[in-house]
Amino acid sequence: MSEQVKSAASSSRWKLSLDTWAVLAAFLAALLIRAGVFKHIPW
Amino acid sequence: MADAVSVPQVHPVQPMLRFVRVIPGVLLLAAIGYAGKLLEQNVGAYAKAHHWTFPNIEYVLWAIVLGLAISNTVGVPELFRAGVATYEFWLKAGIVLLGSRFLLGDILKLGGVSLVLVAIEITGAIVFMTFLGRVFRLKPKLTSLLAVGSAVCGVSAIIATKGAIEADDEDSSFSIAAILALGALALFTFPLIGHFLHLSDRAYGLWAGLAVDNTAEATAAGALYSDAAAKLAVLVKSTRNAMIGFVVLAYAIYWAGKGQAQAVGNKAAFLWQKFPKFVLGFLVISVLATYHFFSKDQVGALANLSRWAFLLTFAGVGLRTNFKEMRKQGLRPFAVGAIGEVAIAVFTLGLVVGAERLFGF
Numbered sequence: 001m002s003e004q005v006k007s008a009a010s011s012s013r014w015k016l017s018l019d020t021w022a023v024l025a026a027f028l029a030a031l032l033i034r035a036g037v038f039k040h041i042p043w
Numbered sequence: 044m045a046d047a048v049s050v051p052q053v054h055p056v057q058p059m060l061r062f063v064r065v066i067p068g069v070l071l072l073a074a075i076g077y078a079g080k081l082l083e084q085n086v087g088a089y090a091k092a093h094h095w096t097f098p099n100i101e102y103v104l105w106a107i108v109l110g111l112a113i114s115n116t117v118g119v120p121e122l123f124r125a126g127v128a129t130y131e132f133w134l135k136a137g138i139v140l141l142g143s144r145f146l147l148g149d150i151l152k153l154g155g156v157s158l159v160l161v162a163i164e165i166t167g168a169i170v171f172m173t174f175l176g177r178v179f180r181l182k183p184k185l186t187s188l189l190a191v192g193s194a195v196c197g198v199s200a201i202i203a204t205k206g207a208i209e210a211d212d213e214d215s216s217f218s219i220a221a222i223l224a225l226g227a228l229a230l231f232t233f234p235l236i237g238h239f240l241h242l243s244d245r246a247y248g249l250w251a252g253l254a255v256d257n258t259a260e261a262t263a264a265g266a267l268y269s270d271a272a273a274k275l276a277v278l279v280k281s282t283r284n285a286m287i288g289f290v291v292l293a294y295a296i297y298w299a300g301k302g303q304a305q306a307v308g309n310k311a312a313f314l315w316q317k318f319p320k321f322v323l324g325f326l327v328i329s330v331l332a333t334y335h336f337f338s339k340d341q342v343g344a345l346a347n348l349s350r351w352a353f354l355l356t357f358a359g360v361g362l363r364t365n366f367k368e369m370r371k372q373g374l375r376p377f378a379v380g381a382i383g384e385v386a387i388a389v390f391t392l393g394l395v396v397g398a399e400r401l402f403g404f
Binding site: 017018019020023026027029033040041043 | 323324327351
């Protein structure tokens, strides 16, 4: 297997679904709020 | 190097380009959503100042109507389309963050009731839609797609099933168009029916979560009624979404048995692949909130962030609904979908009213 094939195969293995990205983004936001980076989110 | 030819080249700049491409559309979603919020605040105040009788129209409806107006008049320019398509991302992130407003005990209590109702709804919807598909002589795979779309969770379920049963692109376009058109109608009819029947927030939220097909529309239909109804609609809809893998797997096995789809190898991997991960994210945040990982103010901040995410989603719901495009897909699948959806709505309304009397929630 060539290097290109290996890199493409490993990149597709690590490709995350939209669902997973949304969960990760929400967790990150929750952690930032927990850490006090964002103290108040107005509505 | 023949084996490298068929593999697409990976360009390091691609993710950055993809990110830049979505910016205009995301800004459009934010502008429409924020305009909806301003309209809610100002139209009501203006009407009150001039002693007009004007119903209080929520930002949810303003955002959807503004999006619909743009989509069905000038259309969404190409520049914005990639960003508008991110509305699903905001929806799912919003649902995960909404988990902070649920205590685990509530989820277990309501989740238990809703799980039973969801199981009845899914079974009833699949049986009825399959019957209707046969009566209207739709293609069997088109019938399967419509049944899954109306029983489980709209567009995502149709796309997942399409791949698993190897249905035609045309069949999935028909089904998606029918489910989206009916979802748009539900947005306007469900709150009216709920108010007409004086449904409680809980009963209405359960009903919207059970009967409205797409997650975005179910969330919006709940939010158009009340905040409490929206919370419950999201919980019930997420329970329905969690069933997607099982239903798609059953259809995949059925069609593979007929020799018209590939056999499913590892069933556990198949279920995990189809399982909506945002449901797990929602549960994790809910567990953290239950065990006081977040302070009261932080829970408030998370809930507000979830509302902002939903604001972008509601703008996206309006923007991606184009009635002209839907009309092009033909009437028969739409008729089957419409008859099925009305029957499911009546059936689930009966279920919810019965459950409310039985369990007194």
